[in-house]
Amino acid sequence: MRKWRDVLRRSRQALAAEVSATLVDRVDAEAFERLEEALILADLGAPATAEVVGRLEAEVEEGRLDGGEAVRGRLAELLAEMAGTDESRAIDLSGRPSVVMVVGVNGTGKTTTIGKLAWHLRSERGLSVLVAAADTYRAAAIEQLETWAERSEVEIVRGESGGDAGAVVFDAIGAAEARGTDVVIADTAGRLHTHGNLMEELTKVRRVAARRLSGAPHETLLVIDATTGQNGLRQARAFADAVDVSGVVLTKLDGTAKGGIAVAIGRELGIPVKLIGTGEGVEDLQEFDPQAFATALVGA
Amino acid sequence: MFDQLSDRLQATLSDVRGRGKLTESDVDAAMREIRLALLEADVNFKVVKSFTAQVKERCLGAGVLESLDPGQQVVKIVNEELAGLMGGSSREIAFAPTGTTVILMAGLQGSGKTTACAKLATLLAKDGKKIALAACDLQRPAAVEQLVKLGERAGATVYEQGTGRDPVDVAEWAVGQAKAQSRDVLIVDTAGRLHVDDELMAELARIKKRTKPHDVLLAVDAMTGQDAVNVAEQFAEHAEFDGVVMTKLDGDARGGAALSVKAVTGKPILYASTGEKLEQLERFHPERMASRILGMGDVLSLIEKAEEVSDRDQTAELERKIRKQQFTLEDFLQQMRQVRKMGPLQSVMGMMPGMGKAMKELRSANMDERELDRLEAIILSMTPAERARPDLIDGSRRKRIARGSGTTVQAVNQLVKQFGQMKTLMSQLAKGRMPDPQQLMRGMR
Numbered sequence: 134m135r136k137w138r139d140v141l142r143r144s145r146q147a148l149a150a151e152v153s154a155t156l157v158d159r160v161d162a163e164a165f166e167r168l169e170e171a172l173i174l175a176d177l178g179a180p181a182t183a184e185v186v187g188r189l190e191a192e193v194e195e196g197r198l199d200g201g202e203a204v205r206g207r208l209a210e211l212l213a214e215m216a217g218t219d220e221s222r223a224i225d226l227s228g229r230p231s232v233v234m235v236v237g238v239n240g241t242g243k244t245t246t247i248g249k250l251a252w253h254l255r256s257e258r259g260l261s262v263l264v265a266a267a268d269t270y271r272a273a274a275i276e277q278l279e280t281w282a283e284r285s286e287v288e289i290v291r292g293e294s295g296g297d298a299g300a301v302v303f304d305a306i307g308a309a310e311a312r313g314t315d316v317v318i319a320d321t322a323g324r325l326h327t328h329g330n331l332m333e334e335l336t337k338v339r340r341v342a343a344r345r346l347s348g349a350p351h352e353t354l355l356v357i358d359a360t361t362g363q364n365g366l367r368q369a370r371a372f373a374d375a376v377d378v379s380g381v382v383l384t385k386l387d388g389t390a391k392g393g394i395a396v397a398i399g400r401e402l403g404i405p406v407k408l409i410g411t412g413e414g415v416e417d418l419q420e421f422d423p424q425a426f427a428t429a430l431v432g433a
Numbered sequence: 434m435f436d437q438l439s440d441r442l443q444a445t446l447s448d449v450r451g452r453g454k455l456t457e458s459d460v461d462a463a464m465r466e467i468r469l470a471l472l473e474a475d476v477n478f479k480v481v482k483s484f485t486a487q488v489k490e491r492c493l494g495a496g497v498l499e500s501l502d503p504g505q506q507v508v509k510i511v512n513e514e515l516a517g518l519m520g521g522s523s524r525e526i527a528f529a530p531t532g533t534t535v536i537l538m539a540g541l542q543g544s545g546k547t548t549a550c551a552k553l554a555t556l557l558a559k560d561g562k563k564i565a566l567a568a569c570d571l572q573r574p575a576a577v578e579q580l581v582k583l584g585e586r587a588g589a590t591v592y593e594q595g596t597g598r599d600p601v602d603v604a605e606w607a608v609g610q611a612k613a614q615s616r617d618v619l620i621v622d623t624a625g626r627l628h629v630d631d632e633l634m635a636e637l638a639r640i641k642k643r644t645k646p647h648d649v650l651l652a653v654d655a656m657t658g659q660d661a662v663n664v665a666e667q668f669a670e671h672a673e674f675d676g677v678v679m680t681k682l683d684g685d686a687r688g689g690a691a692l693s694v695k696a697v698t699g700k701p702i703l704y705a706s707t708g709e710k711l712e713q714l715e716r717f718h719p720e721r722m723a724s725r726i727l728g729m730g731d732v733l734s735l736i737e738k739a740e741e742v743s744d745r746d747q748t749a750e751l752e753r754k755i756r757k758q759q760f761t762l763e764d765f766l767q768q769m770r771q772v773r774k775m776g777p778l779q780s781v782m783g784m785m786p787g788m789g790k791a792m793k794e795l796r797s798a799n800m801d802e803r804e805l806d807r808l809e810a811i812i813l814s815m816t817p818a819e820r821a822r823p824d825l826i827d828g829s830r831r832k833r834i835a836r837g838s839g840t841t842v843q844a845v846n847q848l849v850k851q852f853g854q855m856k857t858l859m860s861q862l863a864k865g866r867m868p869d870p871q872q873l874m875r876g877m878r
């Protein structure tokens with residue numbers, strides 16, 4: 134897994150420049166205004182930004198923070214706290230097989246993430262993996278996952294295009310049990326959380342998994358694009374209502390978006406970011422480290 | 434129309450009416466609310482700053498009109514400024530006077546380019562044009578297959594050469610094919626690419642050079658946050674795009690990215706993609722986007738949809754019935770079916786201003802397509818006489834209806850009772866009074 138800092142280099146440079154310029158010698162009202170701007174530009178959202186800046190201002194006032202560097206360090210701490218939450222960040226692999234369901238709105242990078250995760254689990258952790266092509270809706274989605282299965286050298290269970298997504302998951306779990314496979318990762322069709330019937334379908338797919346194997350799905354990962362703005366919060370809420378999301382995968386962090394929405398999601402919903410995506414290659418997936426994430430953002 | 438922002442502004446400006454004029458401090462207070470609303474909508478921070486400064490000028494000294502409360506007036510000004518900013522240069526595709534028009538589609542990964550290409554093909558084919566698509570996304574697994582399948586659905590020829598060649602060469606080849614086969618339009622799909630990926634941005638510039646497109650479109654996801662300006666600026670610099678397609682507008686993202694992109698690049702937004710079906714692409718309407726960004730819902734779209742679906746005579750007759758309280762369960766059944774034809778209940782409701790809160794209640798009450806199915810089943814199990822006069826429905830009839838619709842006597846009772854309440858509400862509506870959306874929802878539960 135590639136190093137953190139290299140990958141977030143662009144984001145870090147951008148925000149660090151802003152933050153450094155902010156936190157020069159004097160920690161004054163103007164500086165806090167610029168800090169506020171920087172956090173908004175990072176997609177933290179107004180509420181989380183207000184909380185962070187408010188706390189920093191208070192601590193400076195109380196004399197608990199002295200000077201630019203102290204504020205910077207404390208900022209990183211606060212961001213990490215919000216983004217990290219107390220929940221465990223490891224992927225739950227306790228099941229036999231472990232079932233991981235991957236959900237999210239259209240275009241966030243679900244299938245690519247599955248390809249990378251499958252590769253990581255197989256080649257770096259020595260586990261056997263099976264992917265389930267339960268996106269039976271989108272044109273050539275099954276073919277897309279087949280290509281990834283080939284790249285990552287894992288097995289795939291598929292059905293008919295246009296078929297029942299739940300049935301594919303059902304069959305995949307059955308196949309994994311029969312073959313003694315360690316992990317099943319189920320792809321699902323991208324869907325906007327505003328489409329009630331599609332969200333219901335997702336709930337149904339989850340129910341099918343749960344009925345087929347007690348405790349499944351052991352992990353439900355919501356894939357969020359790092360460029361997403363405040364709508365990411367609504368997405369997270371809606372998906373959490375429908376399928377009980379256990380973790381977030383924050384993708385496309387190799388761009389210039391800071392992914393601050395992950396902090397907002399952690400703060401409001403307590404859902405931890407577990408993984409981050411940093412490119413289209415099979416190795417471009419890393420465990421989320423909130424401290425490193427926040428530190429790299431702030432350039433401390 | 435009631436909406437959150439207008440209400441919030443009204444609270445802020447509550448003593449203005451007495452004074453008759455908006456002072457600077459009034460306007461500053463109002464601008465704080467506007468800034469918050471725009472940031473919530475993901476408009477870029479810097480764009481928000483310059484925009485509110487601009488709007489402040491207009492608001493200062495604006496007299497308070499009798500007919501609008503100050504809050505509504507500020508919103509009206511902001512709405513107009515927003516619409517003006519995003520509109521103006523909206524236009525159609527720049528078609529070539531003769532020969533093949535080439536359109537190039539670019540954007541970040543996952544922005545909806547491929548779907549947009551197929552939708553544009555569908556839209557342009559309506560005018561009888563012969564459309565072709567070029568599969569030049571050779572990066573994403575099965576992207577070529579995806580475009581081939583979509584092309585079939587859209588009735589467009591798809592030119593592809595697998596994934597082995599350089600996409601720049603494939604693009605050039607496709608243009609040659611389109612011309613040789615006298616296609617009116619060729620839409621070139623490209624791989625998603627990061628605006629900071631120098632190599633891929635250079636490749637895009639090369640594709641543009643070799644294909645000489647008449648229009649280069651940037652696909653922008655409506656849920657994009659603050660980063661939209663960076664993306665737009667880089668694509669403007671390296672690919673010099675001509676127009677924008679906003680995608681995934683069927684979600685509930687407010688879409689501030691639209692304003693950011695327009696403000697920073699000056700390029701017009703040409704199309705809005707409003708669903709996953711190929712027909713769901715429309716010309717961009719700046720006024721609707723302005724209302725949406727401000728959190729005011731998409732009233733115009735709703736009205737248009739309603740008009741599409743209903744027959745004018747039917748509507749007039751219905752209005753008469755409602756006014757005279759002659760509206761029956763049969764009429765209700767027809768109306769419900771029409772509303773359902775407009776689209777999933779959630780998205781239709783989402784378009785009405787002030788429905789945000791009501792929507793939450795709706796969701797918690799589980800009033801969705803399934804619920805409507807049940808209501809429909811109950812009404813269908815009634816005889817025409819019962820539908821016309823629900824007071825006829827006694828105990829034994831209720832049991833029969835419950836059995837026939839696979840529901841319960843309680844459900845039948847509830848429908849009849851709710852219907853009575855609805856009739857009252859609807860006659861209020863017909864008399865020109867806008868009922869409180871909350872009440873309307875309660876009546877329907």
